Amino acid sequence: MGDTPAGETDGVTEPASATGSIPRPKATGLATGPGVPGVTKVDPIMVIDGVTRRFGGLTAVDVEHLEIPRNAITALIGPNGAGKTTLFNLLCGFDKPNTGTWSYDGQSLAGIPAFKVARMGQVRTFQLTKALSLLTVLENMKLGAPKQRGEKFWQAFFPFVWRKQETDNEEKARGLLKRFKLDAKEKDFAASLSGGQRKLLEMARALMSDPNLVMLDEPMAGVNPALTQSLLDHILDLKDLGVTVLFVEHDMHMVRHIADWVVVMAEGRVVAEGPPDSVMQDQAVIDAYLGSHQDVDLGVVTGRVAGELDSSAQELLEEIKEEEAASIANAEEETK
Ligand SMILES: Nc1ncnc2c1ncn2[C@@H]1O[C@H](COP(=O)(O)OP(=O)(O)OP(=O)(O)O)[C@@H](O)[C@H]1O
Incomplete structure (x- = not known):
């Protein structure tokens, strides 16, 4: 993770302004020019060129050029079927494109499998599957830890090699669980968590590997309003810790409140990008996606803001x- 302000608690770095709904400034000056599709960024963490993915006759993704700004929160939005999830899967190595190149921190990721991409510091939250629900919360966390030394055959005969790592991982997991207010649940089966708590666990688990870039797929889906603010705060905390966040989301309230930069996709292409306020004023975006109520802050409507x-x-x-x-x-x- 980055080296931004922080104190140590329980072996885990705590953001200076740990969750508390304190308004935090948006990152600005991210692009080198006006927000148009493909605009270059001052400090991109990811650069995508000519990436296409076809399913039979359908071109699900066709991105000419896209740069993701470092240490900012970028939202990927667009109507159903726009290609957001497909692009996400390509970027983290879960799927292979038909054409194109993309790099992370200056290194090409073409042909690199997902587990290696994760080792390079780019992680994606993945949903709590049925199998993972049958593990405890702490066990789930430990699965998020990078390279378990005891997994190598020869090392299994030398417990001192892996015991230390096991203890370190547990300590780190407990620190994160505390930060995400899940510490009282460490021995519970993950299946017993509420929808919102599962999302928190998914995020906490992703942090076990100290990522530089976290990719979140609809972090707010299925989360009740009571936990919404807490999740938003945790995402903002990631930025304070120097982590870059890229997320797909349908909830415009969330996009407007936490994104520093918004990328709009439609029919596989990037049709607009820019800071949230200007993108959401863009007539093409309003017509294609946001509809006539785009100017309404859903946070106010729902009473959250x-x-x-x-x-x-x-x-x-x-x-x-x-x-x-x-x-x-x-x-x-x-x-x-
Ligand atoms: N494995 C697949 N096989 C065939 N078609 C696919 C596959 N995955 C995605 N598609 C198609 O590709 C297009 C883009 O889908 P994708 O799921 O990426 O869109 P999305 O923007 O994430 O949509 P949503 O917001 O509904 O999740 C859609 O038309 C979808 O039906």
């Missing part, structure tokens, strides 16, 4: 109430 409800927000709230009333009436009808 303090603010005045303007007339379009009121209108949206009315629509939501009407839809809710209709769905309750339907459900009552069905149970009769």
